Amino acid sequence: MKSYRKIEYSFYARTNVLQIAKELLGKVLVSVQEGKLTSGMIVECEAYTGEQDKAAHVYGGKRTKRTEKMYGDAGHAYIYFCYGMHHLINVVTHSRGIPHAVLLRALEPVEGIEIMMERRKKLKLDYTLTKGPGSLCQAMGIHTRQNGESLLGDHIWIEDQGIKIPKEQIECGPRVGVDYAGADALLPYRFWIKGNKYVSRRPKSKFDTVG
């Protein structure tokens, strides 16, 4: 098996979460749970820009038990339970006390596909295996018990496998499922790889462009 470079602390500890989100496209999320390794290339993600962001859990300085990990240091996972049945994973960025994060929304499977199919109870491989934030967590065995884990450790990390996504292949648009956020629901903070089959939904607008 080849050895790739694990993304280091300095990548996450930067201040521009929109830039970090764009750069995460093409990187590979790796998860080792109960000795089983699975991995997938990040093809879609969303940036959440802190306490001023009406779509973020921490809007208005809402520092609670649930959001506490978002306030922690960069390079950790913020994992929460949603809609009574799904686990969603965010990458925490910026610095302690500044709750920025990137929600991972879709992966293109790379390693451990049979393990992912088993967890997802799929008999046939199709694009729904790791499409959508809840689906990808289920496929990778990611659970709220890993909330707050370091992304520099041995269970969940992100690798640079040398895949470079050209700027013209990156599209952006409004974030999904945040209609309650008023004007902030329209901000183009969702990024995806153009045409990738694992992206969780078709673009809402043909006017989407990378700024």
Added chain:
DNA sequence: CGACCGATCGTCT
């Protein structure tokens, strides 16, 4: 293929 809707439960008010 799009619109709709029920499932399901931890967290916060």
Added chain:
DNA sequence: GACGATCGGTCGA
């Protein structure tokens, strides 16, 4: 007691 940063099934075109 209400409400989700969702998913998968169903229905109709």
